[in-house]
Amino acid sequence: GAVVSQHPSWVICKSGTSVKIECRSLDFQATTMFWYRQFPKQSLMLMATSNEGSKATYEQGVEKDKFLINHASLTLSTLTVTSAHPEDSSFYICSASLGEDPTDTQYFGPGTRLTVL
Amino acid sequence: KNEVEQSPQNLTAQEGEFITINCSYSVGISALHWLQQHPGGGIVSLFMLSSGKKKHGRLIATINIQEKHSSLHITASHPRDSAVYICAATNFGNEKLTFGTGTRLTIIP
Numbered sequence: 001g002a003v004v005s006q007h008p009s010w011v012i013c014k015s016g017t018s019v020k021i022e023c024r025s026l027d028f029q030a031t032t033m034f035w036y037r038q039f040p041k042q043s044l045m046l047m048a049t050s051n052e053g054s055k056a057t058y059e060q061g062v063e064k065d066k067f068l069i070n071h072a073s074l075t076l077s078t079l080t081v082t083s084a085h086p087e088d089s090s091f092y093i094c095s096a097s098l099g100e101d102p103t104d105t106q107y108f109g110p111g112t113r114l115t116v117l
Numbered sequence: 118k119n120e121v122e123q124s125p126q127n128l129t130a131q132e133g134e135f136i137t138i139n140c141s142y143s144v145g146i147s148a149l150h151w152l153q154q155h156p157g158g159g160i161v162s163l164f165m166l167s168s169g170k171k172k173h174g175r176l177i178a179t180i181n182i183q184e185k186h187s188s189l190h191i192t193a194s195h196p197r198d199s200a201v202y203i204c205a206a207t208n209f210g211n212e213k214l215t216f217g218t219g220t221r222l223t224i225i226p
Contacts, residue, residue: 034214038158043203043216091158106214108152108160 002028004096006109013084014117021079021112023094029074030096034106035067038091050077084116120144121206123217131225136191138220140204148207149187150214151178153200160203163189196224 003026013019023033032051036044048069050056056069066088068080077096081088091113095106121142130136140149151163164171164178166187171178175194180187191198204217 043218044205044214045216046213049213093158093160105162105165106150108162110157110159113158 002096002098002105002107004030004094004107004109006092006094006112008112009110010113010115012115012117015085016083018080018082019084019114021081021092021094021114023077023079023096023109025075025096025107028096028098028107030077030098031074032097033071033077034095034097035069035077035079036093036095038093038111044093047079081114084114086116089114089116120215121204121217123202123204123220125220126218127221127223129223129225130194132195134194134224136189136194136198136222136224138189138202138204138222140187140189140217142185142187142204142206142215144206144215145209146206147209149180150205150207151187151189152203152205154203154219155200163202191222194224196226199223 005024007022011019034049035047037047038044046059047062048056048058050069050071052071052074058064066082071077091111093111094109097106124139148165148167150165153161153163166180175192177190201219201221203219205214
């Protein structure tokens, strides 16, 4: 089946630094990738949708200058948390979709746990 | 009120019991997903359905479009089924998923 990987799986950083998280579709080309954030004991919240070669679409309330998304190829999307602060500590999950049909299955990555000290 | 609601929030059962987790949604959807999130956080997509019923091993998912309701059933539950089960709806017209808050299932040996 379709596999999505994320790297790193966990990261601890100091406040003010930037952190890059990679999301890769390993055995398929992902037309669309999604980035989610999950705070403890809460459900996933969509942050942004990215299509290869175009600018990401951010959800309301998500700062695009703080959460930089690059979808340079059909197998790789990156999320960079710039000038991270403790309130950015969260579990970040990406998913990838095979196609553009809304009913296409999304395949989830294993997530990246970010802790900002 | 959340657009996607799950019940129960927490469920503890003995090994072997039949488990039912419910999901109700208030938005127009093109598909309904059931996801499993393990303690480490990793998420596995169990089912995606837009009508009827799907079965995979001991897992069964059903959906009633008219009633805007879906259920996930686990037969002969096992401790390894312990996880958080999340229902998510693909909003009609776009690919965005709206997630329920999850049901934490604990199966006791």
